[in-house]
Amino acid sequence: MDLIERHPILDFSHGEKVSFSFDGRDMEGFEGEPIAMALHANGVRIYRKTPEMRRPRGFFCAIGKCSSCFMVVDGVPNVRTCVTPLKSGMKVETQNGRGRVNLFAEEAS
Amino acid sequence: MEEIRTDVLVVGGGPAGLSAAAEAASAGADVLIAEGDLHLGGQLVKQSHKFFGSKDEFAGTRGFEIARLLRDEIAQCGDHVKIMLNTTVSGYYPDEKLVTAMVGEEEYVHISPKKIVLASGAQERLIPFPNNDLPGVYGAGAVQTLMNVYGVTPGKRVLMIGAGNIGLIVSYQLLQAGVEVAAILEAMPRIGGYWVHAAKVRRLGVPILLRHSISRAIGGDVVTGAMVCELDEKFAPVGEPQKVDCDTICLAVGLTPSNELLWQAGCKMKYVPFLCGHVPFRDKNMRTSNSDIWMAGDVCGIEEASAAMIEGRIAGMSAAASLGFKVSSENFEGCHARLHNLRAGEVGEKIRIGVSGVTVDGWEANV
């Protein structure tokens, strides 16, 4: 992971290391830290593709305001990954376009 | 749906909101802090430098340490303060005086507060240039969050846009994190930030290019470079643009108040360039034209944490006093005096002019 190893002022106390998947690939991150940070540390830069122009979008504001980092997390689209904590076993996917809400998911399962 | 009742709802747990909550709670009010992020402290948690400003307001202390001091003060308030993290306030319904908030991404709650202090801070500005939406173009606050809060390297080589205090400080922090800074571009003919911050990055060999800007970001799927151009007196590009290799373009081009909830609440607003956007009219105790709503900090004009903390204290005391809790007039006067001192002198001039244009003597006479 692209983590800062030595810093003159700051000490980083990370949470527990957990596994999650990104588009089917296994990755590691720290529990409770935002999903977007874990992805960035794993070298992932593209988080979604825009609906009309199919432009790649990634991390941008990191305060849950700009919608650039929307992704599909455990099947839920438009998740603000910069303020959503990572949990063990999460399934994180690139969001293509607007994202689909599966209204019948509960009945089906 | 769950409905939460409280005397005072504080929206945003940055320096302004925490100060407001501490005052309202110590006057005896029950306070709920709703904070969208995963931790309290707002901008302070990402500031690893020693703060400038007044000694009364922790000058010389590092930003994240000030956040810790404020959190300790909140802890002292015990049961009077409840905290909801990862809770973004999304709506205000004036007729029912009801607030809606998102907890995480899928759960909604109703909050029914007697009074509200809005302390939602600011958001970053974006400047237009081709490809400014490419992954790798990041706000300065976002870069700070990555590296100073979560210890993640934002990139290998960064181009910084803006030589105000934020651009200068974040450049220095990038160097501390072991990241190369290709250059700092500034469209104005002079450095906007404090000289000490500029001197630190210059000493480490980072060029500060005045009268320069970015003309486009380069890259297919992610940033791989930028075209940089020189500007004339009218800010029009002159000469051939130069290519700079970088994997990150960091925008430090200013902030604007996160004022959405103030608009929703119908607060009387005005565009004030010196305060960096649309801001609400206020009386001297930070009450807006909506008699249930106070505000404090960057949301009522971009300034500094020092001012945000004092405004927060004033707003918190005033909101509590309106509910009948006892607040000493000495405390009010002390805070007004500190705010006055902070804004005295040359540095505070723009703020003074900006604030005086939106301050009313009292609401009854003006609404």
Ligand SMILES: Cc1cc2nc3c(=O)[nH]c(=O)nc-3n(C[C@H](O)[C@H](O)[C@H](O)COP(=O)(O)OP(=O)(O)OC[C@H]3O[C@@H](n4cnc5c(N)ncnc54)[C@H](O)[C@@H]3O)c2cc1C
């Ligand atoms: C690089 C940099 C260096 C700085 N250096 C200094 C310095 O040396 N000295 C100084 O005095 N100041 C400094 N500042 C400025 C200072 O950090 C800010 O002025 C201060 O943090 C403003 O406080 P605030 O509480 O108003 O807003 P913020 O700190 O921005 O806090 C607002 C909080 O509200 C939350 N929020 C927003 N919307 C919602 C919502 N709808 N629902 C729930 N929560 C919400 C946010 O998540 C955030 O936690 C610096 C700023 C930067 C970026």
